[in-house]
Amino acid sequence: MVATLYRMEAASDGRFKVTRTVEEVESCLRDNVMAAILHFEGAELIDTDLNALEVFYQAGLRSLGLVWSRPTAFAHGVPYQFNHSPDTGPGLTAAGKTLVRACNELNIMVDLSHLNEKGFWDVAAISDAPLVATHSNAHVLCPSTRNLTDKQLDAIKERDGMVGLNFFVGMLREDGKNDGDTPLTTMVRHVDHLVERVGIDRVGFGADMSLLDITVPDELGDISGLPKLIDALRAAGYDDESLRKITHQNWLRVLRQTWKAQ
Numbered sequence: 001m002v003a004t005l006y007r008m009e010a011a012s013d014g015r016f017k018v019t020r021t022v023e024e025v026e027s028c029l030r031d032n033v034m035a036a037i038l039h040f041e042g043a044e045l046i047d048t049d050l051n052a053l054e055v056f057y058q059a060g061l062r063s064l065g066l067v068w069s070r071p072t073a074f075a076h077g078v079p080y081q082f083n084h085s086p087d088t089g090p091g092l093t094a095a096g097k098t099l100v101r102a103c104n105e106l107n108i109m110v111d112l113s114h115l116n117e118k119g120f121w122d123v124a125a126i127s128d129a130p131l132v133a134t135h136s137n138a139h140v141l142c143p144s145t146r147n148l149t150d151k152q153l154d155a156i157k158e159r160d161g162m163v164g165l166n167f168f169v170g171m172l173r174e175d176g177k178n179d180g181d182t183p184l185t186t187m188v189r190h191v192d193h194l195v196e197r198v199g200i201d202r203v204g205f206g207a208d209m210s211l212l213d214i215t216v217p218d219e220l221g222d223i224s225g226l227p228k229l230i231d232a233l234r235a236a237g238y239d240d241e242s243l244r245k246i247t248h249q250n251w252l253r254v255l256r257q258t259w260k261a262q
Contacts, residue, residue: 002059003256005038018060022256033248039063039134041114043074048095050102057106062259063134064103065111066119069146074099075119078145082176084154085137086145091118091124109258112136113166113206114146124155129258133160135206137171138193144171153197162254163194164206167216180218184232191233193248200242202256204250205229 009018016034019025028035038060046052053061063083066070075094076089094099100123103110112120112133124131133156139147148156148163156163166172172190208214209223215258220228230243238246 002038002056005036009036013132020060020062022252022259025252027257029065030115037062039065039111041065041101041111042068042070042077043072046074046099048073048098050099053099053102053106053108056180061108063109063111065114065134066092066099066123067114069071072096075122076116077114080170081145082147082170083143085117085143086120086139086147086149087117088145089116089118091101091116092122097122097126104128105232107259109255110160113164116145117149117152120152130254131156131159132254132258133162134164134207135166136163137166137190138197141190141193142171142173142176144176145262146171153194157198157202158200160254160257161198162204162250163198164204164251165190165194167205167207167209167220168214169217170215170262172217180215182217184217184219184229187229188232188236191238192236200245201250201253204246204248 005018009016014033016036017024017028018026019035019037025035040061043064043066043099066072069077069079071077073093075092078086078088100110109132110123110127110129112123112131113136133148137147139149146246165187169180170176170178172186173182191203209216233243
């Protein structure tokens with residue numbers, strides 16, 4: 001998959017770039033180039049001696065989720081459950097704590113999405129970087145194990161981190177149903193709550209649209225429908241400055257704080 005990413009870049013005639021610095025992302029935004037960031041969702045392919053971590057860092061790895069929704073040698077992911085808290089198992093292993101510290105040293109962003117609650121608090125205790133959940137929503141509005149409690153959101157605010165709104169309807173709807181007949185106002189409600197808890201500078205989009213074909217609101221359809229969500233947010237009272245923050249500026253801020261001198 002990493003090789004495919006770089007083959008895409010090579011074949012793009014300059015229209016697609018794998019970025020390693022905030023300056024490169026900003027350059028892509030200015031030049032209408034699609035910017036990519038190499039991210040692993042789940043650290044299964046990294047050995048506990050962390051030799052592979054250093055190799056993948058040199059290959060461009062800049063963002064790492066310790067888990068998908070299953071255990072690894074480093075941590076425990078939350079199984080998808082509804083009407084359940086994200087407190088579903090033990091926290092980080094000793095190897096996981098070492099991995100978090102190593103990511104801090106390399107300035108690799110640690111993604112808290114898919115991590116269970118005890119693991120979340122372990123990362124919060126260890127990491128010196130902003131707390132970031134790239135694709136998670138508000139548990140109080142949709143009680144999925146994959147969503148964040150208000151206490152977790154408060155910690156993200158305290159650490160000047162970031163939450164990316166997940167577009168999957170099963171993490172948006174109050175009933176947790178996998179039903180595309182979900183209005184965009186449901187997404188707006190989650191943005192409203194996230195902004196209320198963490199502030200307008202710490203919320204963005206974390207669409208999670210993937211080859212797994214997750215169900216998103218029918219009105220959105222695919223990524224080309226994103227302007228409809230932006231219009232819905234504007235209709236809900238978000239001004240142009242706030243929308244610039246939500247769509248990209250907040251991500252640039254947290255990457256700048258996390259990647260530091262890269």
